[in-house]
Amino acid sequence: MSRVLVVDDDVQLLRALRISLRAAGYEVVTAPDGTSALREAATAHPDVVVLDLGLPDLDGTEVLAGLRPWFTGPVLVLSARADSQDKVAALDAGADDYVTKPFDMAELLARLRAAVRRGTAEPGQAQVVTDHFTVDLAAKQVRVDGVQVRLTPTEWALLSELVRSPGRLVGQKQLLQSVWGPAYERETNYLRVYLAQLRRKLEPDPAHPRYLHTEPGMGYRFTP
Amino acid sequence: MSRVLVVDDDVQLLRALRISLRAAGYEVVTAPDGTSALREAATAHPDVVVLDLGLPDLDGTEVLAGLRPWFTGPVLVLSARADSQDKVAALDAGADDYVTKPFDMAELLARLRAAVRRGTAEPGQAQVVTDHFTVDLAAKQVRVDGVQVRLTPTEWALLSELVRSPGRLVGQKQLLQSVWGPAYERETNYLRVYLAQLRRKLEPDPAHPRYLHTEPGMGYRFTP
DNA sequence: GCCGGGCGTCAGGAACGCGTCAAGACCACC
DNA sequence: GGTGGTCTTGACGCGTTCCTGACGCCCGGC
Incomplete structure (x- = not known):
């Protein structure tokens, strides 16, 4: 069915999420920190991302910023911070939903279903190609007739x-x-x-x- | 910019929402109960709906069920009930987000932005076709006998x-x-x-x- | 048969929006 | 303190769009 990338550094929570998600019929890929999250997102082509904001290496919003230019699927943010200011920041940075920990697993699954339901329009292309030029959204680079152009x-x-x-x-x-x-x-x-x-x-x-x-x-x- | 239909029977809350939404640049249409909500949704063509579950005439989920067969835009549900079972039910009935009252206005606006951002239809989704011309409402494009016409x-x-x-x-x-x-x-x-x-x-x-x-x-x- | 309201058509002039260019402000880096 | 690149701002010409009024047509009422 759909593939979900789970990003979290809490091993316990990761285990629980993996089990619940797999039982719900998802294919699960995991990443324990921000850099590997970005790498996995690029290579595993998930349909949806569950992202914990509290990561050891990068700030969660940085991961979001690295994801959003090219990843078009839904991103569901997990966070221990219930402050509405944090919520606004994450949502405006490109998150599709924001769930505070501790959360109810049934609710998370329902929110995930809702996000996937709306987000399955297209797989999402990181490259846009025309006869004359190519735009690589992930690499932030443009080539015109094969030669790279600075923007x-x-x-x-x-x-x-x-x-x-x-x-x-x-x-x-x-x-x-x-x-x-x-x-x-x-x-x-x-x-x-x-x-x-x-x-x-x-x-x-x-x-x-x-x-x-x-x-x-x-x-x-x-x-x- | 976009048009939002707000469904709520609480006059105070309706006033507050109308003011905040208008200040945020939305065009606001309101309905105080379920039947008029369905009527307004059909005639006013909102881009997004904010729906309170506690209505005088119909149950909120009934409104959702009446909306979903044809309304493709996002629906954001408001409710006083924080039980996760209610959340799951509403989300699985077609809601895109679920916010419990009392809510923070800034957060609601952020969730609304996220919903609208995600909910804009793909070009080709919302088009009106006749034998002689097609109108693509999402792409804002009109073709007559296949050739594009400028309006x-x-x-x-x-x-x-x-x-x-x-x-x-x-x-x-x-x-x-x-x-x-x-x-x-x-x-x-x-x-x-x-x-x-x-x-x-x-x-x-x-x-x-x-x-x-x-x-x-x-x-x-x-x-x- | 006359009359008036509502509609379609047409053609100007005013106002607006776009593309272009160039000069100044700002900033980072050397 | 200088230099190169980037962003802002203003001015100009040109084409398009919008508004406006005038005219003729159809149709129903008097």
């Missing part, structure tokens, strides 16, 4: 936001909000400037864009 | 409002209100101009509309 941080944030929804129109408000923050919703000229730069770097003919299209008054669209 | 923001707002209620009559007041705002309820000539433009772009014979029908004095109707 500034802002350019990258904008491009990845667009490329992550191929064919869909992405509103300018959404772009501005996710790249510059909620306070910049009106600065549409930023978009004009950086879209021009991206087109200059990626498009075969920047004056007549083939992949990064403008929908006047609404937003932009990446067409593969 | 202006106003044209798109009008069309999507019509197409969201197939076969049903949409009053001119409702159209004007949702596209131009509450102050333009009387400017019915706007509708005439833009309906003509839509017909010219979509209809096989704009002079004799087959899909976008006029109901004189009442409104317009999209017939698939």
Whole structure:
């Protein structure tokens, strides 16, 4: 059925989770710390991740930040901290649910079912390929006609936001909000400037864009 | 940005939620009981639903059951009951998240953001198809006989409002209100101009509309 | 037969949004 | 203190979109 990656350093809890999850029909992969979690997530291709925030090497939010650029499946966060500020931070960092320890196993399984139910749209591609360029979301790198191209941080944030929804129109408000923050919703000229730069770097003919299209008054669209 | 339907019979809480949600940039629609919740969900087309389980007329799970067959957006359940058995029941009945009262408003907003983020339909999921054209509501894209057609923001707002209620009559007041705002309820000539433009772009014979029908004095109707 | 309301059509002018360019501000690093 | 790269900001020209009013048509009421 679905494969779940469980990240936790507590051996006892890991054992309990492994047993319960396997009994519920999941295929289970585990990782005891942040670095191996990121490695396992990349190699084992889980459908869903259960992530404890208290890890020995990395902070949980760092793992989340390393996961989210390319991992599209749901992430369910476990934490001993019940403070709502922590919850908000984790959810806004890309978590899909937040469960405080100690938790009820039946509830966790139900939340996992709900997350998987909604998240099984696609396996999630870490690479977006067109005839002219390739965007590797995991490695944060772009190749145009085979040669690597350097993007500034802002350019990258904008491009990845667009490329992550191929064919869909992405509103300018959404772009501005996710790249510059909620306070910049009106600065549409930023978009004009950086879209021009991206087109200059990626498009075969920047004056007549083939992949990064403008929908006047609404937003932009990446067409593969 | 997105539209949220809040279902709760507690007037105080409803007020607080309306204010907070509106401040967070949501368009808010409310319903005080189960039957009106189902009606509002069908007519107002919310992107997400916040549903209190304790309602005067119907049980919350019944509302959930009435919603789920056709409503694909996320549903966030509110409840005073913290028992994990109730949580499991609601989540397995189709809820995407479960928050117990009393709740922290910041956390609720964060969970709502996470739900909306995850719940946006894939392009091709939510499309309306006719023999001559297809409207992809998620990708904001229209194809006529297979070729893509560009719509202006106003044209798109009008069309999507019509197409969201197939076969049903949409009053001119409702159209004007949702596209131009509450102050333009009387400017019915706007509708005439833009309906003509839509017909010219979509209809096989704009002079004799087959899909976008006029109901004189009442409104317009999209017939698939 | 006349009249008026509602609708479709058309065509201007004003306003807006986009692409482009360039100069200044800011920052990290040398 | 200088230097290179990146981000912000403003100005300009151009095409598109929106609004507005005028006109003719159909149809039902008088």
